[in-house]
Amino acid sequence: MDGSTSSLLYLSAVIVGYLLGSIPFGLVIIRMAGLGDIRTIGSGNIGATNVLRTGRKDLAAATFLLDSGKAGLAALIFMFAVSSLNPPIALLAGASALIGHCFPIWLGFKGGKGVATYAGLLFAGAWPLGIFAAISWLSIAFLFRRSSLAALATAVLVPIVGWALGYTGTEICILLILTLVVFWRHKENIKRLLDGTEPKIGGKKSEAK
Numbered sequence: 657m658d659g660s661t662s663s664l665l666y667l668s669a670v671i672v673g674y675l676l677g678s679i680p681f682g683l684v685i686i687r688m689a690g691l692g693d694i695r696t697i698g699s700g701n702i703g704a705t706n707v708l709r710t711g712r713k714d715l716a717a718a719t720f721l722l723d724s725g726k727a728g729l730a731a732l733i734f735m736f737a738v739s740s741l742n743p744p745i746a747l748l749a750g751a752s753a754l755i756g757h758c759f760p761i762w763l764g765f766k767g768g769k770g771v772a773t774y775a776g777l778l779f780a781g782a783w784p785l786g787i788f789a790a791i792s793w794l795s796i797a798f799l800f801r802r803s804s805l806a807a808l809a810t811a812v813l814v815p816i817v818g819w820a821l822g823y824t825g826t827e828i829c830i831l832l833i834l835t836l837v838v839f840w841r842h843k844e845n846i847k848r849l850l851d852g853t854e855p856k857i858g859g860k861k862s863e864a865k
Contacts, residue, residue, distance in 0.1 A: 665734070665738055665745060666745060666748060668734075669730075669734045669745050669748045669749035669752065670748065670749070670752045671752075672730060672733065672734075672749060672752075673727075673730040673731075673748070673749035673750060673751065673752025673753040673755075673756065674752045674753065674755055674756040675756060676726045676727075676729060676730045676753050676756065677726055677727060677730065677752060677753030677754060677755060677756025677757040677760070677773060678756035678757065678759075678760035678761055678762060678767070679726055679756075679760075680702050680760055680762065680763055680767065681702075681718075681719050681722040681723055681726070682694050682701075682702040682703055682704065682706065682707050682719045682723070682768070683695065683702050683763070685707065685715050685718055685719055685722075686707060686710065686715065689710075689712065689715055691710050691712070691715075694706060694707060694710075695763075697709055697710060701768055701769065702763070702767055702768050703719065703723065703768035703769055703771070703772065704716045704717070704719040704720035704723065704772055705803070707719045719772075720772045723757060723768065723772035723773050723776070724772045724773065724775050724776030724779075725776055726753055726757070726773065726776065727750045727753035727754055727757070727772075727773040727774070727775075727776035727777035727780070728750070728776035728777065728779060728780035729753075729780075730749040730750050730752065730753040730777070731746040731747065731749050731750035731753075731776075731777050731780035731781035732746070732780050733749065734746050734748075734749045735780070735781065744824065744826045744827055744830070746780065746781035746782075747777065747781040747782060747827055747830050747831075748830060749777075749781070750773075750776065750777025750778075750780060750781045751777060751830050751833065751834055753773055753776075753777060754770045754773040754774055754777060754834060754837065755837065757770055757772075757773040758770045758773075758837055758841050768841075769807075769838070769841040769842060770834075770837060770838055770841055771803075771807045771838070774789070774811070774834060774838065775789060775790065778814070782818070782823065782827070784821060785814055785817060785818055785821070785823075785831075788813075788814070788817050789810050789813075789814055792806070792809065792810040792813055792814075793806045793807065793810045794806075796809050796810065797857060801856040801857045802849070802854055802855075802856055802857065803857050804842055804845035804846075804848075804849065804854060805849060805854070807838060807842065808838065808839065808842055808845075808846070808849075811834070811835040811838040811839065812835060814831055814834075814835070815828050815831040815832050815835060818831050
């Protein structure tokens with residue numbers, strides 16, 4: 657495969673991934689259910705946790721699965737289409753979906769926080785890291801009862817574990833960029849964690865992801 661073809665494929669992975677990721681499933685699902693605009697509910701976030709504030713666990717679960725699935729789909733499309741470039745191109749496509757979810761062009765670049773999409777891209781593009789991330793998030797969330805802390809800690813640990821497992825420098829760079837995106841989207845949560853006001857899981861003001 658020559659350089660121009662390879663570059664075109666990587667560019668396609670970025671564009672396709674971003675467009676898939678920018679589909680605001682939380683917003684669409686809530687509107688289809690006749691519950692209005694999710695951006696006017698709770699934290700205003702379009703993610704599954706804020707959808708749960710409507711009292712509809714089924715809609716929240718559907719949002720989580722679809723937000724995870726769009727990143728997973730982006731990764732799998734390029735994983736099977738261009739096996740010679742795997743897994744970097746799969747991770748790149750999934751990462752672009754996460755960027756699209758967090759900064760969707762259709763919503764003025766105001767989207768979700770990327771936790772579900774991060775899970776989807778890891779399980780599809782780097783499944784050992786996906787398993788680790790799930791165990792890490794569940795363990796930290798169980799111990800400290802704070803979803804945001806679990807997400808932030810896991811985002812830090814994933815690139816480290818990826819390096820330990822022998823992933824390439826390109827893949828680690830992608831994961832590090834995603835860590836920065838997750839931290840940026842959780843900046844308000846970080847402030848509350850530092851001042852001790854971040855709600856615990858199950859609390860009345862649990863922050864959306």
